[in-house]
Amino acid sequence: MTTTEIAVGDLLRLATAGSVDDGKSTLVGRLLHDTSAVMPDQLEAVRRASRDRGLADADLALLTDGLRAEREQGITIDVAYRYFATARRRFILADTPGHVQYTRNMVTGASTAELAVVLVDARHGFVEQTGRHTVVSALLRVPHVALAVNKMDLVGYAEDRFAEIAGEFTEYARKLGVPDVVAIPMSALRGDNVVEPSPHMTWYAGPTLLEHLETVPTGGEPEATRLPVQYVLRATDFRGYAGQLSSGMLRVGDPVAVSPAGHRTRITGIEVGGTPVDEAFAPQSVVVRLADAVDVARGDLITPVSTVPSPAERLLVVGCQLASRPLRVGDRVLVRHTTRTVRAVVEAIDERLDVHSLSTDNAADTLYTNEIALVSMRTAEPVAVDPYEYNRHCGAVLLIDEASGDTLTAGMVGVPPWWP
Amino acid sequence: MRATTRARHILSHLDALEAESVHILREVAAEFERPVLLFSGGKDSTVMLHLARKAFLPAPIPFQLLHVDTGHNFPETLEFRDRAVARFGVRLLVADVQSYIDAGELRERPDGTRNPLQTLPLLRAIEANRFDAVLGGGRRDEEKARAKERVFSLRDEFGQWDPRRQRPELWRLYNGRHRPGEHMRVFPLSNWTELDVWGYVRAEGIELPAIYFTHRRTVFLRDGMWLAPGSWGEPQAGEPVQERMVRYRTVGDMSCTGAVDSPASSVDEVIAEIAASRVTERGSSRADDRMSEAAMEDRKREGYF
Numbered sequence: 001m002t003t004t005e006i007a008v009g010d011l012l013r014l015a016t017a018g019s020v021d022d023g024k025s026t027l028v029g030r031l032l033h034d035t036s037a038v039m040p041d042q043l044e045a046v047r048r049a050s051r052d053r054g055l056a057d058a059d060l061a062l063l064t065d066g067l068r069a070e071r072e073q074g075i076t077i078d079v080a081y082r083y084f085a086t087a088r089r090r091f092i093l094a095d096t097p098g099h100v101q102y103t104r105n106m107v108t109g110a111s112t113a114e115l116a117v118v119l120v121d122a123r124h125g126f127v128e129q130t131g132r133h134t135v136v137s138a139l140l141r142v143p144h145v146a147l148a149v150n151k152m153d154l155v156g157y158a159e160d161r162f163a164e165i166a167g168e169f170t171e172y173a174r175k176l177g178v179p180d181v182v183a184i185p186m187s188a189l190r191g192d193n194v195v196e197p198s199p200h201m202t203w204y205a206g207p208t209l210l211e212h213l214e215t216v217p218t219g220g221e222p223e224a225t226r227l228p229v230q231y232v233l234r235a236t237d238f239r240g241y242a243g244q245l246s247s248g249m250l251r252v253g254d255p256v257a258v259s260p261a262g263h264r265t266r267i268t269g270i271e272v273g274g275t276p277v278d279e280a281f282a283p284q285s286v287v288v289r290l291a292d293a294v295d296v297a298r299g300d301l302i303t304p305v306s307t308v309p310s311p312a313e314r315l316l317v318v319g320c321q322l323a324s325r326p327l328r329v330g331d332r333v334l335v336r337h338t339t340r341t342v343r344a345v346v347e348a349i350d351e352r353l354d355v356h357s358l359s360t361d362n363a364a365d366t367l368y369t370n371e372i373a374l375v376s377m378r379t380a381e382p383v384a385v386d387p388y389e390y391n392r393h394c395g396a397v398l399l400i401d402e403a404s405g406d407t408l409t410a411g412m413v414g415v416p417p418w419w420p
Numbered sequence: 421m422r423a424t425t426r427a428r429h430i431l432s433h434l435d436a437l438e439a440e441s442v443h444i445l446r447e448v449a450a451e452f453e454r455p456v457l458l459f460s461g462g463k464d465s466t467v468m469l470h471l472a473r474k475a476f477l478p479a480p481i482p483f484q485l486l487h488v489d490t491g492h493n494f495p496e497t498l499e500f501r502d503r504a505v506a507r508f509g510v511r512l513l514v515a516d517v518q519s520y521i522d523a524g525e526l527r528e529r530p531d532g533t534r535n536p537l538q539t540l541p542l543l544r545a546i547e548a549n550r551f552d553a554v555l556g557g558g559r560r561d562e563e564k565a566r567a568k569e570r571v572f573s574l575r576d577e578f579g580q581w582d583p584r585r586q587r588p589e590l591w592r593l594y595n596g597r598h599r600p601g602e603h604m605r606v607f608p609l610s611n612w613t614e615l616d617v618w619g620y621v622r623a624e625g626i627e628l629p630a631i632y633f634t635h636r637r638t639v640f641l642r643d644g645m646w647l648a649p650g651s652w653g654e655p656q657a658g659e660p661v662q663e664r665m666v667r668y669r670t671v672g673d674m675s676c677t678g679a680v681d682s683p684a685s686s687v688d689e690v691i692a693e694i695a696a697s698r699v700t701e702r703g704s705s706r707a708d709d710r711m712s713e714a715a716m717e718d719r720k721r722e723g724y725f
Contacts, residue, residue, distance in 0.1 A: 011436050039697070078584075080568045081567055082567065083613045089433075107588075112590075238478050271477070284431065338593075398595060
């Protein structure tokens with residue numbers, strides 16, 4: 001048996017989640033500042049703006065709150081992306097707002113993350129929002145979750161307090177099937193265990209947050225190979241199918257199937273950036289050529305013959321409502337799956353998830369913003385989906401309002417094993 | 421002997437960024453009727469053109485190029501622009517700020533900068549050519565308002581950006597739906613940093629205009645920035661002219677793009693210099709971003725890139 005590990009070695013995508021006052025801006029500010037991602041001219045601009053507002057100290061939230069309305073209201077409205085690097089790795093950080101009403105923003109940030117940092121205030125411990133953030137991380141299948149037990153300076157750097165919170169959190173996350181959980185005691189304000197090890201918590205033997213971010217393995221479990229066809233490339237004596245491998249790998253000579261039609265053929269050539277290669281792996285963008293002149297178009301899926309997904313016209317997804325316009329039973333929507341868009345009708349919305357108590361109710365025919373529930377749909381054409389549990393890209397769909405074009409709902413195919 | 425053999429396939433971060441950008445460029449080609457790629461001859465748009473070439477090989481690049489020419493461009497950049505266009509065999513459209521000024525539709529600003537004047541010619545070009553997707557080289561690391569920008573960013577019929585009404589963007593599912601009159605701004609380099617761009621320039625051997633590397637130039641100091649005299653304006657009294665060894669970190673309108681003192685003459689030297697730099701790209705070379713705390717956001721709301 002051959003197992004192939006596929007990873008982006010020196011790039012980690014992460015998302016932060018935290019409640020309003022547990023110090024998320026300070027943590028993000030500290031990570032950026034201590035990795036030299038904040039330049040003196042930016043700090044000077046923040047000091048100037050703070051002075052203009054009559055503040056005695058520089059307000060580090062001004063560093064990240066980029067929009068006029070955010071600065072005026074002192075809140076973070078929307079997901080922002082931050083970039084920092086160390087000698088070992090580069091990081092793309094989805095900085096998500098912590099307000100209760102913005103669950104959708106955390107869903108957005110977590111959809112591409114390989115690691116989620118969930119913040120708690122050491123004084124308050126595991127609260128409702130902690131559960132919400134952990135559920136969303138589990139739902140989106142973020143492989144690694146780091147619990148940042150912040151403001152340890154305000155509880156006298158007490159080991160037993162940390163152990164209590166870490167224990168409760170770890171048990172909760174394991175129940176949700178989060179594969180990798182690490183808890184780190186810190187004070188973002190004072191810089192304890194964020195980038196530098198803390199002199200105040202010598203009882204803690206684990207990594208600092210940055211050390212953990214630098215060393216956490218990327219990639220994860222091998223997944224079945226999937227190549228959604230994006231674009232048909234034609235030139236003289238050339239016909240190739242362009243797409244980004246969402247998982248797995250392809251080799252020249254591999255027998256493949258084209259879904260949903262089910263044609264079988266063989267790969268005769270693979271190119272990356274115009275250069276021929278013998279094999280390609282996720283997440284490379286490739287062009288493949290096929291042995292037979294089968295009908296292949298945008299929206300089709302190329303897979304090995306051994307792992308062909310069964311095309312379905314009924315979809316059951318865990319839906320998270322993103323738009324302010326609710327989703328209702330009977331709605332006609334567009335379903336976007338990889339590169340394919342099909343029409344669909346919403347047949348049922350039930351088992352709405354209560355993310356605090358981890359229980360469900362059955363009385364829904366409407367899904368409002370930030371709510372999460374099981375959504376059943378019938379599609380006009382077959383779609384070759386995977387369970388989200390097995391494939392984060394081929395198990396994900398968007399529900400789109402045909403009239404406005406707005407993205408309504410994020411959907412993850414199938415029901416996760418921990419679903420109540 | 422072990423029952424399991426493990427092969428490791430690891431992509432470098434630059435290869436991962438390239439794969440993502442290529443995916444975005446192909447999505448635009450597939451989802452839109454009339455896409456256009458903004459090209460100024462600067463490093464970001466030059467990298468985009470290179471990525472576009474790689475995305476569609478062996479077929480030609482399926483986009484036209486558009487340059488909004490302020491009339492105050494560095495001659496070296498225009499020369500580079502025209503050479504690149506010829507080499508890649510693409511069609512270039514030029515939207516000319518000067519002709520709008522000549523026609524009385526735009527008025528020169530007292531400070532001489534033409535950067536904000538680009539918005540009208542850009543929107544007119546989009547309208548006249550019925551472009552439905554406009555690819556730009558904007559990066560989220562450039563500025564804090566840009567950090568909030570989506571990869572696919574919907575603009576209304578007036579070209580306006582409303583940061584509070586952005587579509588959420590999840591996984592690799594970019595929603596390109598738009599109504600007639602609306603268009604999409606698309607940023608394939610969203611997740612790249614200035615250092616990534618230079619690292620990629622080095623890895624791919626991409627040619628850039630000479631003004632990115634050190635050269636002797638006549639400059640004068642205004643608001644803490646070295647500006648080069650030219651058709652846009654001359655130094656005023658109290659702004660003595662000097663000869664200095666400088667290079668540019670960004671390429672834009674000469675009136676508001678400042679040079680930095682630098683001995684860096686190669687890509688390697690530029691990378692070493694940026695890695696050690698304590699000033700941001702925009703902070704060191706863009707006067708117009710300093711006008712107010714929300715200068716970039718305000719211009720983007722009006723339809724600027």
